[in-house]
Amino acid sequence: MSPRRNLPANRPRSHRRIARLVIGLVLLTGAGWGGWEWSTARCLARARDELLRNPLRAEQIAAEATLNWSFQRETAWIVRGRCCLLSDEIPEAYGCWSNAARPNRASQDDLLALADAALNIREWRLAEWANAAAERSNRNRRIWLTQRLMLSTHDQKWDRVAIEADGLIPLAGDHGPTWMAIAEAHFALNRFPLAAEAFRRAADAKATALSEQQRREMTPRWAQLLIDLGEFDAAAPLVASELASQPNDAGALRRHATVLRSQGNTAEALSTIEVAVQVAPDDERVTVLHATLLVDSGKNDEAAVILRRVIERKPYLPEPRHRYALLLREQQNWEAAVSQEQEAQRLSQLQRDLLNAQFAWNTERSPKLAAEIARILHQLGRAQEARMWERRAQP
Amino acid sequence: MQSDRMMRAIAVALLAWAAGCETHSSKTVDRAANALPLESSPGAAEQPEDWFRDVTERSGVRFAPETGRDAGRFTLLETLGGGVAAVDIDRDGDTDLLLAGGGAIDSSSGKVTGTAPGLFLNDTTGRFTNASHRLVSASWPYSHGWAVGDYDRDGDDDFALMGFESTAILRNEDGERFVDVSSYAGVRSRTWDTSGVFLDANHDGWLDLCVAAYVEFDPQTSRPCPQGTPPQPDVCPPQRFAAQRDHLWMNNGDGTFTEVTEAAGLLPTGRGLGVLAADFNGDGLADLYVANDGDPNHLYLGGLEFPWVEAGIASGVATNEAGAAEGSMGLAWDDFDGDGQADLFVTNFELEDNSLYRGLGNGLFQHATVASGLAGQARLDVRFGAGSVDFDSDGWPDLFALSGHVVYHSPRSPFQQRPALYRNEAGKRFRNVSERGGSYFRSAHCGRGCAVIDLDGDGGQDLVLVDLVDSVRILQGTRSPSHWLRISLAPQGGDPTGIGAQVTIPTGRRTVQWSPQRGAGFASHSPCEWHGTLLTSDAVTVTVTWPSRQTEQFGPLAANRRHHLREGTGHVATPKPSR
Numbered sequence: 001m002s003p004r005r006n007l008p009a010n011r012p013r014s015h016r017r018i019a020r021l022v023i024g025l026v027l028l029t030g031a032g033w034g035g036w037e038w039s040t041a042r043c044l045a046r047a048r049d050e051l052l053r054n055p056l057r058a059e060q061i062a063a064e065a066t067l068n069w070s071f072q073r074e075t076a077w078i079v080r081g082r083c084c085l086l087s088d089e090i091p092e093a094y095g096c097w098s099n100a101a102r103p104n105r106a107s108q109d110d111l112l113a114l115a116d117a118a119l120n121i122r123e124w125r126l127a128e129w130a131n132a133a134a135e136r137s138n139r140n141r142r143i144w145l146t147q148r149l150m151l152s153t154h155d156q157k158w159d160r161v162a163i164e165a166d167g168l169i170p171l172a173g174d175h176g177p178t179w180m181a182i183a184e185a186h187f188a189l190n191r192f193p194l195a196a197e198a199f200r201r202a203a204d205a206k207a208t209a210l211s212e213q214q215r216r217e218m219t220p221r222w223a224q225l226l227i228d229l230g231e232f233d234a235a236a237p238l239v240a241s242e243l244a245s246q247p248n249d250a251g252a253l254r255r256h257a258t259v260l261r262s263q264g265n266t267a268e269a270l271s272t273i274e275v276a277v278q279v280a281p282d283d284e285r286v287t288v289l290h291a292t293l294l295v296d297s298g299k300n301d302e303a304a305v306i307l308r309r310v311i312e313r314k315p316y317l318p319e320p321r322h323r324y325a326l327l328l329r330e331q332q333n334w335e336a337a338v339s340q341e342q343e344a345q346r347l348s349q350l351q352r353d354l355l356n357a358q359f360a361w362n363t364e365r366s367p368k369l370a371a372e373i374a375r376i377l378h379q380l381g382r383a384q385e386a387r388m389w390e391r392r393a394q395p
Numbered sequence: 396m397q398s399d400r401m402m403r404a405i406a407v408a409l410l411a412w413a414a415g416c417e418t419h420s421s422k423t424v425d426r427a428a429n430a431l432p433l434e435s436s437p438g439a440a441e442q443p444e445d446w447f448r449d450v451t452e453r454s455g456v457r458f459a460p461e462t463g464r465d466a467g468r469f470t471l472l473e474t475l476g477g478g479v480a481a482v483d484i485d486r487d488g489d490t491d492l493l494l495a496g497g498g499a500i501d502s503s504s505g506k507v508t509g510t511a512p513g514l515f516l517n518d519t520t521g522r523f524t525n526a527s528h529r530l531v532s533a534s535w536p537y538s539h540g541w542a543v544g545d546y547d548r549d550g551d552d553d554f555a556l557m558g559f560e561s562t563a564i565l566r567n568e569d570g571e572r573f574v575d576v577s578s579y580a581g582v583r584s585r586t587w588d589t590s591g592v593f594l595d596a597n598h599d600g601w602l603d604l605c606v607a608a609y610v611e612f613d614p615q616t617s618r619p620c621p622q623g624t625p626p627q628p629d630v631c632p633p634q635r636f637a638a639q640r641d642h643l644w645m646n647n648g649d650g651t652f653t654e655v656t657e658a659a660g661l662l663p664t665g666r667g668l669g670v671l672a673a674d675f676n677g678d679g680l681a682d683l684y685v686a687n688d689g690d691p692n693h694l695y696l697g698g699l700e701f702p703w704v705e706a707g708i709a710s711g712v713a714t715n716e717a718g719a720a721e722g723s724m725g726l727a728w729d730d731f732d733g734d735g736q737a738d739l740f741v742t743n744f745e746l747e748d749n750s751l752y753r754g755l756g757n758g759l760f761q762h763a764t765v766a767s768g769l770a771g772q773a774r775l776d777v778r779f780g781a782g783s784v785d786f787d788s789d790g791w792p793d794l795f796a797l798s799g800h801v802v803y804h805s806p807r808s809p810f811q812q813r814p815a816l817y818r819n820e821a822g823k824r825f826r827n828v829s830e831r832g833g834s835y836f837r838s839a840h841c842g843r844g845c846a847v848i849d850l851d852g853d854g855g856q857d858l859v860l861v862d863l864v865d866s867v868r869i870l871q872g873t874r875s876p877s878h879w880l881r882i883s884l885a886p887q888g889g890d891p892t893g894i895g896a897q898v899t900i901p902t903g904r905r906t907v908q909w910s911p912q913r914g915a916g917f918a919s920h921s922p923c924e925w926h927g928t929l930l931t932s933d934a935v936t937v938t939v940t941w942p943s944r945q946t947e948q949f950g951p952l953a954a955n956r957r958h959h960l961r962e963g964t965g966h967v968a969t970p971k972p973s974r
Contacts, residue, residue: 159625159626162623162625163625189806190806190807191806191807192746192775192806192807193775193807193808227771228746229771229774229775230748230770230771230772230773230774230775231771232770232771261765262765262768262770262771264766264768264824292716296766318717318718318719319717319718319719321718322714322717322718323717323718325718326711326761329709329711329759334709337709338708338709341708341709341718342708344718345691345708345714345718345720348714348718348719348720356634
C-alpha cells in the first residue's frame with residue numbers, strides 16, 4: 001500500500017490547487033514580465049526611431065551610454081521611464097525613475113550625472129526629476145545650481161532664472177559649463193551684453209573646460225549674438241572656427257558673409273554666401289542675404305529673381321518684399337514697388353504684433369492671447385501654425 | 396571624560412565657525428572676481444590730442460533742465476528731455492543759447508508744470524551771461540524742443556517752444572525781451588509736442604510752423620510698467636500709447652497762425668520725435684521729414700499747394716535696410732559721401748543701427764548704414780541728438796550721436812551711455828573715434844538735444860549738449876582749421892530760411908555741395924549756415940542756385956569770415972538746368 005493512499009481525502013485536491021496556483025502565479029509573472037519587457041522593447045524601439053530622426057543622435061547615444069554607466073542595474077527602469085515619457089505617461093515615468101534611483105541605490109553624484117546626461121539629450125523632465133532628487137549639498141552645489149538654472153531657463157521661469165543666474169556667478173569660477181548656463185540664462189532674459197561676456201568666460205574656462213560637444217553647440221550662438229550686437233570683429237574668429245570644423249555649415253557661412261559685408265568686403269561675402277546657397281537653397285535667411293549682396297555688387301537682375309522666388313515660397317516675410325520693392329523702384333516700376341512695399345509694411349506690423357503677443361504669452365498663457373496669436377498668424381497666411389494656436393485658445 | 400567631550404565639542408564648533416568664515420570670505424572674493432562689467436568706466440582726463448575740451452565751467456553756462464523724475468512716478472514724459480537753440484538772439488554777431496527748461500511732475504497727483512527756459516547771452520568769446528529774465532510768459536509748458544525763425548518778418552529771430560500739451564510762441568522784441576504771444580498767435584496745441592521747425596509750407600514768404608507730436612499720454616493716470624528681472628517699476632514703452640498727429644500751423648502774415656494739419660495731409664500715424672526741413676527732392680521747395688518712434692518715418696514732399704505727398708517709403712527713408720520701422724529720434728543732413736547729393740542720418744533705439752540714407756537724387760535714397768561702416772556701431776545704445784560737422788578739419792563732415800536710455804532698468808544697457816564720434820574717411824566709411832573725442836566722449840551720459848556752432852569765433856566747431864539728468868555741457872572743438880568759411884543765405888522769394896537753395900563751394904580739396912536744412916540734432920536748432928574748412932587762405936567764389944532757380948556767383952569771398960549772401964546781389968551765372 002502506498003503511503004499516498006493514507007493521505008487525507010482532501011490532500012491531493014489542495015496539492016493540486018497549490019500547484020495550479022503556483023503555476024498560475026509563475027505564468028502571470030512571466031506574462032507580466034514579458035509584457036513589460038515587450039512594451040519596454042517597443043518603447044525603446046520608438047525611442048531609437050526618435051534618435052535616428054534627431055540630429056543630435058551621436059550625442060544622445062553617448063548620453064545613453066552615460067546613463068547605462070551610472071545606472072547599470074537600473075537601466076531598465078530608466079528606459080521604461082523614458083518610454084513612459086514618450087507616451088506622455090508622466091506619472092509613470094516619475095515612478096520608474098524613483099525605482100531606478102532609490103536612495104540606497106543612487107548617490108547624489110549618480111543623480112547629478114543622470115541629470116547631466118538627461119540635459120544633454122534634452123530630456124527635461126528626467127533632468128528636472130534627477131536634479132530635484134539629488135539633495136543640495138555644498139560639495140556639488142555648483143553643479144546642482146547649474147542644472148537648476150538650465151531647467152529654469154528651459155521652463156521660462158524668468159524670475160527664478162534671474163535670481164539663479166545672478167546667484168551662480170560668484171560660484172562659477174573657472175567652470176565652463178556653468179558660465180555657459182549663465183550665458184544662456186542671460187540671453188533668455190535679453191541681457192545680451194552679459195550673455196556675450198558669459199559666453200566668453202565659458203569659452204576661456206580652463207579648470208573645467210567645455211566639452212567638444214558643448215563648444216560646438218555654443219560657438220554658433222555666441223557668434224550670432226555678437227553679430228546681433230554689432231560686434232563684427234569679435235564675431236569673426238568664432239565664425240572662422242565654426243567654418244574650420246564645419247566648412248559647409250550654412251549658418252556659419254551666412255554669419256561669415258554678414259561679417260565680411262560689415263567690413264566692406266562685398267566680393268568675398270558674395271562668394272561665401274554662394275557656397276551657403278548651395279548647401280541650404282531653401283533657407284530664406286541665406287537667400288535674402290544672397291540677394292542683398294548681389295544688389296551690393298550691382299547684380300540687380302539676379303537679385304530680383306531670387307527675391308521673387310523667396311516671396312513666392314514665403315509670402316508672409318516682409319524683408320524680401322521690401323528689398324524687391326527697392327529693386328522695382330530702381331527700375332522706376334513705381335506702382336509695383338509701392339504695392340510690394342505696402343504689403344511689406346503690413347506684414348512687418350503683423351510680425352511686430354506677433355512678437356509682442358508671443359512675448360506676452362511667456363507670462364500670461366490665456367486662451368484670449370492664444371486666440372490673438374492665431375488671428376495674427378492667419379493674417380500672415382500661416383494657417384497651419386494658426387490652427388495649433390486655435391486649439392490652445394479653446395478653454 | 397566629560398571634559399574631553401566638551402573640549403572636542405568646542406574644537407568642532409571652532410572648526411565649523413572657522414570653516415564658515417573661510418567660506419564666507421572666499422565667496423566675497425569670488426563675487427568680485429566674477430562680476431560682469433555693467434557700467435561704462437568713467438571718462439579719463441583730457442588728453443592733448445582730444446578733439447573736444449569741456450569748457451562748461453569757463454563758459455558760465457549753468458543750466459540743468461528739470462524732468463520730474465524725482466517724483467518717482469516713472470512717466471514717459473520724464474524720459475524725453477529737451478533741446479537747445481543756438482542763435483544770435485541780440486544780433487551782436489555771436490551765437491547765444493536758449494535751453495528748454497523741462498518741467499516738474501507732482502509726485503501724488505501727477506500734475507505737470509513747466510519750468511522756465513534758460514537764455515544765455517554770448518560775449519563773443521564764448522563766455523555767457525544768464526539773461527533768462529528776458530523770457531516772459533505767464534505759464535511755461537513742460538518743454539522739449541525749439542524752433543527758430545523770423546515769423547513776423549521784423550528782422551530778428553522768433554521762437555517756438557514745443558512741450559507737453561502746449562507750444563509757446565515767443566516773439567523777439569528787438570533782442571531785449573522775448574514774450575510768450577501764443578494766445579494772440581492762436582497756437583493752441585493740446586498734443587504732446589516734441590520738436591518743430593519753421594518753414595514756408597505754402598510759399599507765401601511767411602514762415603509756418605510744423606510740429607511733431609508724440610503720443611496720447613496722461614501723466615495723472617499713468618502707472619509704471621515693470622522692467623527687468625526681478626521686475627522693478629519703470630517707464631512704459633511708447634507703444635502702449637496711441638500716436639498723435641503732427642501739426643502744421645499756417646502763418647496768416649499778421650502775427651497769427653491757423654492750423655492746416657488736415658489740409659496739408661499730415662498723417663495721424665507716427666509717434667513724432669524729430670523734425671527736419673530740407674529740400675529732399677531737389678525741386679527748390681522745402682520738404683519735411685518726421686522721425687517717428689517705432690513707426691515708419693514720414694517724408695512730406697512740399698508742393699506748390701496742399702496736400703503734401705507723404706513719400707517716406709517710396710523715397711526709401713521710412714525704414715531700415717530690412718524694411719522694419721525703427722525708434723527714430725535725432726537727425727543730421729549733409730553730403731557725407733561727397734557725391735553732390737545730401738544724405739540723411741537718423742539715430743535710433745537700442746538694438747537698431749543708426750540709419751544713413753544716401754541721397755541718389757530726385758528724392759530717392761538708399762539705406763547705406765552697412766556700406767558706410769556704421770552697422771553695429773553703438774547698437775546697444777539709445778541714441779538721441781546727432782550732428783554733422785567737419786570736426787577734424789579734413790574737409791569731410793564727421794558725425795556724432797548722443798545716447799542715454801529711456802528706461803531705468805533695461806536688461807541690455809545702462810541708463811547712462813557713452814556718446815559716439817565717427818570720423819568720415821574721405822566719404823568712403825566712418826570710423827569710430829569716440830576715444831579721441833575728449834573726456835565727455837569717454838564717459839557715460841544721458842544725452843538728448845544738441846547744437847553745433849562756433850561759440851568762440853575761432854573757426855572751429857563747438858558743441859552744446861543737453862543732458863536728461865545732468866547740466867548742459869559746452870565742448871570746445873580743438874582742431875580748428877587754419878582757413879574756414881561761413882555762409883548763410885537770404886533768398887528773395889521762396890523759403891526765407893534758404894531751404895531749397897543749392898550752394899557749390901570750392902574748398903581747395905574738393906567742391907562741396909551744400910543744401911540748407913533746419914531741425915538737425917534733436918529738439919534743437921543750430922544756425923542755418925555752411926561752416927567748413929578751406930585748404931588755403933585764398934578767397935573762393937561760391938555759386939548759389941536759389942529756390943527761385945536763379946543761379947548767381949558770389950566772390951571772391953575772403954576766408955576766415957562769415958558771409959551772408961543775398962539773392963540778387965551776386966553775379967548772375969549761366970542758368971543751371973532745372974532738376
